[in-house]
Amino acid sequence: APTVITVNRDAVVAPVNRRIFGSFVEHLGRCVYDGIYEPGHPTANEDGFRLDVIELVKELGSSTIRYPGGNFVSGYRWEDGVGPRDQRPVRRDLAWHSLESNQVGLDEFARWCKLTGSELMMAVNLGTRGIEAALDLLEYTNHPSGTALSEQRIANGAKDPYNIRMWCLGNEMDGPWQIGHMSAEDYGKLAARTASAMKTADKNLELVVCGSSGSAMPTFGEWERVVLEHSYNYVDYISCHAYYQERNGDLGSYLASSLDMQYFIETVVATADHVKHKLKSKKTIQLSFDEWNIWYLDEHQASDEVNEEWTHAPRQLEDTYSVADAVVFGNLLMTLLKNHDRVAAASLAQLVNVIAPIMTEPGGDTWRQTTFFPFSVTSRLAKGEVLRPRIEAGTYTTAVYGEAPLVDSVATTDAATGESAIFLVNRSQTESIDVTVNVAELNATVVTEAVTLHDEDVYAKNTLQDQGRVGLKQLDGVVLDEGTLTVTLPPVSWSAVALG
Numbered sequence: 001a002p003t004v005i006t007v008n009r010d011a012v013v014a015p016v017n018r019r020i021f022g023s024f025v026e027h028l029g030r031c032v033y034d035g036i037y038e039p040g041h042p043t044a045n046e047d048g049f050r051l052d053v054i055e056l057v058k059e060l061g062s063s064t065i066r067y068p069g070g071n072f073v074s075g076y077r078w079e080d081g082v083g084p085r086d087q088r089p090v091r092r093d094l095a096w097h098s099l100e101s102n103q104v105g106l107d108e109f110a111r112w113c114k115l116t117g118s119e120l121m122m123a124v125n126l127g128t129r130g131i132e133a134a135l136d137l138l139e140y141t142n143h144p145s146g147t148a149l150s151e152q153r154i155a156n157g158a159k160d161p162y163n164i165r166m167w168c169l170g171n172e173m174d175g176p177w178q179i180g181h182m183s184a185e186d187y188g189k190l191a192a193r194t195a196s197a198m199k200t201a202d203k204n205l206e207l208v209v210c211g212s213s214g215s216a217m218p219t220f221g222e223w224e225r226v227v228l229e230h231s232y233n234y235v236d237y238i239s240c241h242a243y244y245q246e247r248n249g250d251l252g253s254y255l256a257s258s259l260d261m262q263y264f265i266e267t268v269v270a271t272a273d274h275v276k277h278k279l280k281s282k283k284t285i286q287l288s289f290d291e292w293n294i295w296y297l298d299e300h301q302a303s304d305e306v307n308e309e310w311t312h313a314p315r316q317l318e319d320t321y322s323v324a325d326a327v328v329f330g331n332l333l334m335t336l337l338k339n340h341d342r343v344a345a346a347s348l349a350q351l352v353n354v355i356a357p358i359m360t361e362p363g364g365d366t367w368r369q370t371t372f373f374p375f376s377v378t379s380r381l382a383k384g385e386v387l388r389p390r391i392e393a394g395t396y397t398t399a400v401y402g403e404a405p406l407v408d409s410v411a412t413t414d415a416a417t418g419e420s421a422i423f424l425v426n427r428s429q430t431e432s433i434d435v436t437v438n439v440a441e442l443n444a445t446v447v448t449e450a451v452t453l454h455d456e457d458v459y460a461k462n463t464l465q466d467q468g469r470v471g472l473k474q475l476d477g478v479v480l481d482e483g484t485l486t487v488t489l490p491p492v493s494w495s496a497v498a499l500g
């Protein structure tokens with residue numbers, strides 16, 4: 001049967017909120033040190049930040065950046081990272097078994113965010129610390145002046161408050177690996193008390209309570225229910241974290257990973273709305289999908305790469321991504337957009353070197369991984385409103401998800417500029433697929449861009465030695481005629497078509 005996609009203007013999911021294109025910088029491996037920060041590098045600025053990396057971050061188009069963790073935050077003392085650099089202590093980071101020099105802290109990172117044009121999203125430590133440290137941090141970042149901690153910030157060079165809006169109430173507190181891991185009951189109470197106190201200081205904060213670290217967690221669903229029953233009135237978002245990888249050579253199931261993300265989102269929405277009903281609340285909790293990516297976690301765990309030497313900035317979690325990874329990745333981003341009415345914010349985990357779209361070599365180059373491309377193109381083209389298209393496509397059988405559609409798609413349209421974009425994935429490993437897209441309602445007259453990420457070798461990668469092996473290609477044979485767009489999607493491909 002032919003593959004037909006119909007894009008109707010009234011199938012609006014939500015206006016595109018730039019926060020869906022967030023990212024994440026954790027003090028982990030070489031993300032900060034020898035990643036965004038490398039004082040001796042030829043492109044480093046006076047703060048030690050690499051300007052070549054900043055250029056790529058801007059090209060990637062990430063918006064909100066979550067900081068400083070991740071697992072790292074659950075043992076972090078934010079005060080260590082402010083004030084004169086030569087007086088900052090070196091500490092052990094138990095989460096990643098590394099040394100933390102604290103040469104980059106909040107003030108430096110806030111300056112870095114300004115240079116990249118991104119919004120800082122902060123996490124507080126609810127692993128080893130609690131309400132007081134969270135309130136102190138909030139006073140330091142957001143209070144204008146005239147108090148001990150706001151004056152300390154001013155003395156440290158930041159006259160104006162940072163006005164950080166989004167705050168994570170800890171990180172992955174459901175995970176037994178988390179420093180200070182708690183039961184849902186205990187965490188729900190602590191999160192509620194912390195959130196209530198933070199909102200007493202500033203009712204306009206947007207607070208993210210920890211949801212599950214993945215849909216396979218044994219507590220998934222029940223964790224969300226219990227945590228939200230305690231904290232519902234004080235929080236605005238619940239977090240979701242999900243990582244995917246190919247397992248046992250099963251590329252077919254891997255290519256359908258977004259079906260798990262869809263299930264994850266629907267389950268959390270159902271649970272949050274159940275609590276809403278139970279508490280007779282008028283407020284709707286949104287999802288902050290603040291960690292998502294491809295991560296070859298099984299291999300990392302099997303190799304037992306614990307940094308026994310307690311070195312500073314070791315090479316950790318440095319996955320190299322293939323074309324197939326980028327196709328799955330692009331599909332995950334499409335899934336976030338398709339659920340944008342409830343997934344109001346998201347953070348790609350992470351940004352530089354650590355499971356990242358951007359890689360660096362000390363003293364040397366920076367380059368784009370395959371996953372860089374779907375993110376940067378989607379971030380640049382997705383404007384106006386998200387539309388959920390009707391998709392009539394064939395299916396294929398997967399071991400993990402049963403029948404999975406061969407094609408997936410999402411669209412955006414911007415009434416202000418008349419520009420639209422269609423994002424498409426072909427999950428077939430063998431066949432090109434001809435797709436007819438009914439776009440008459442978009443009133444488009446011209447195809448302004450048509451690109452695809454595809455390669456004969458689905459496992460082709462960009463590496464230090466071959467940085468430009470994989471890139472975007474022109475999507476050939478795209479025709480727009482009287483409101484009908486026809487495209488041919490190569491096997492295992494992610495594509496974007498922009499219309500004007």
Ligand code: AHR
Pocket residue numbers: 026069070071072171172213291349350
């Ligand atoms: O992004 C890497 C790690 O994944 C984060 O530190 C943690 O929150 C998650 O388990």
